[in-house]
Amino acid sequence: MKKPLKIVDTTLRDGEQCPGIIFSPENKVKLALALDKIGFYEIEVGIYDRKTEGKEFLREIMERRKNSKISLWARLIPNDVMEAAKQKPDLIHIAAPVSYVQIYSKLNKNKQWVEKALIQCMEIADNFDVPITLGFEDCSRADTGFMIRLAYLAESLGVKTIRLADTVGIFTPTKAGKLIKELKSKTSLPIETHEHNDFGMAVANSLEMAVLGAEFIDCTLFGIGERAGNCNLYDFVHAAEMRFDTGIEKRDILEVQKLFLQTVHKDVRSLL
Secondary structure (H helix, E strand, O other), X not given: OOEEOEEEEOOOOXXXXXXXXXXXXXXXXXXXXXXXXXXXXXXXXXXXXXXXXXXXXXXXXHHHOOOOEEEEEEEOOHHHHXXXXXXXXXXXXXXXXXXXXXXXXXXXXXXXXXXXXXXXXXXXXXXXXXXXXXXXXXXXXXXXXXXXXXXXXXXXXXXXXXXXXXXXXXXXXXXXXXXXXXXXXXOOOOEEEEEEOOOOOHHHHHHHHHHOOOOXXXXXXXXXXXXXXXXXXXXXXXXXXXXXXOOOOHHHHHHHHHHHHHOOOHHHHOXX
């Protein structure tokens, strides 16, 4: 019997960071509803910002979807989580920096700041009764001990899932699998993978992480995303079908990809 595996689509959020990809609110609705029909557990529809993301398209997706959970992405900043929570999505992904490069060099913060900010963000999410997935941002360059410590804190605060984000795409299947095993031995929280494809390993890494216990896999149509892109949905479902039940048929992916191609500029279509 095949093991169930939940697929999270992030085409409308991380995929939109691909150069040349810009979705209008109308096309976001069309694509989200098409994705909703074919068996995704969850659709990540964007980063909520009052200045750039309209409430209307999110409200329409929430009202018309029939199957998938709808999520928004937020930084580890209380006000950002507040704005996302006000839209009442099914889930919010909070991205917490876990590597020292991200914490100390990029943000000029420290580990205590990460923990304090997480506590504040979770208080807000609890007040709005919105479940949280905590993203370990840049986990492939992070200290495992700190990630385990943060996982303990997250679990005590009511986080529902840990999302391992290979932000710079440097995981190999061996290294990715080792992290899954270590976290699985220390926490009971479900694990989600978010792989980037800088070295062409996103599908292989995601598959190995699923084999070793990850319950959720992030993908995008055509593997689009920032820089070299993300885990390619069609390729992953094809690679996983002998071992896992993703609930998604490859023929349905091809149909949604046709709709996707109608929403992007012809110059972008030629590159896919």
